[in-house]
Amino acid sequence: MAYENILVSTKGPVGLITLNRPEALNALNKALMTELAEAIDVFEADDAIGAIVLTGSEKAFAAGADIKEMQSKSYMDVYKEDFITANWERITTCRKPVIAAVAGYALGGGCEVAMMCDFILAADNARFGQPEINLGTLPGAGGTQRLTRAIGKAKAMEMCLTARMMDAEEAERAGLVSRIVPADSLIDEAIKVAERICSLSRPSVMMAKESVNKAFETTLREGILFERRIFHSTFSTEDQKEGMAAFAEKRKPQFKNR
Numbered sequence: 001m002a003y004e005n006i007l008v009s010t011k012g013p014v015g016l017i018t019l020n021r022p023e024a025l026n027a028l029n030k031a032l033m034t035e036l037a038e039a040i041d042v043f044e045a046d047d048a049i050g051a052i053v054l055t056g057s058e059k060a061f062a063a064g065a066d067i068k069e070m071q072s073k074s075y076m077d078v079y080k081e082d083f084i085t086a087n088w089e090r091i092t093t094c095r096k097p098v099i100a101a102v103a104g105y106a107l108g109g110g111c112e113v114a115m116m117c118d119f120i121l122a123a124d125n126a127r128f129g130q131p132e133i134n135l136g137t138l139p140g141a142g143g144t145q146r147l148t149r150a151i152g153k154a155k156a157m158e159m160c161l162t163a164r165m166m167d168a169e170e171a172e173r174a175g176l177v178s179r180i181v182p183a184d185s186l187i188d189e190a191i192k193v194a195e196r197i198c199s200l201s202r203p204s205v206m207m208a209k210e211s212v213n214k215a216f217e218t219t220l221r222e223g224i225l226f227e228r229r230i231f232h233s234t235f236s237t238e239d240q241k242e243g244m245a246a247f248a249e250k251r252k253p254q255f256k257n258r
Ligand code: CO8
Pocket: 023, 024, 025, 027, 028, 063, 064, 065, 066, 067, 068, 083, 084, 085, 088, 105, 107, 108, 109, 110, 131, 132, 134, 135, 138, 139, 140, 141
């Protein structure tokens, strides 16, 4: 498929999507988000792909939704088209793991897209922020919700109300990112992590992702029950039998994703 705003490639079982509008610091316009959703559709449907890495450039993961595309829209425009949620939500419905590899700016919609991924690996030059308040508006793709759940009210509130950016170290301390890696090894490291995930039992990986995500959607009691039931269900898979047999026999497991 020919894309104009993203680059798509595969590294073995890992699908790599690179946001590619360098002239606009990867600002997220409608065309880019449509292509991103399509690329996720393709990787999700491809049985050879076990995990996806989403990245940008060394200067910017994405500097936000495209301000120039948005600026002249009326309330009726954005309300009627439910601006632009349908495409933007696609990452969150992907059942395979999606890792955000963030270097440079992840601002506004860029920070929101990174937070839609399962976890964020940050380059040491990464900067996160929700600067929409500077534009006379506020985050519109989950920033006030996901950031607050990720880092707590005090920091999320300060970032949304003042547009203060967080550097990678603060983001790691606050729990927004899983790890910091040197900028020049970010993609290699993200692919290595994705390959590690792909080497494991895919149904178990998908179930673990589903179960962690449940923690954001439900009560503790319901979440724990969900986890227990889904844990029970792994006992019907060949991979659970293989994983435990391999441990007992002191050998490496050979998962078949069944
Ligand atoms: N939209 C459009 N163009 C952008 C954007 C953007 N978000 N960010 C940067 N650009 C463009 C610049 O206009 C510039 O283009 P040109 O060369 O034609 O003038 C080019 O990218 C390079 O940018 P700068 O010259 O500004 O680069 P600097 O290194 O000087 O500054 C910054 C980098 C600090 C990142 C600066 O570009 C900036 O502040 N950008 C805007 C950040 C921002 O406000 N982001 C939030 C946008 S609003 C949003 O994301 C709402 C999300 C809600 C989504 C709802 C969907 C459902």
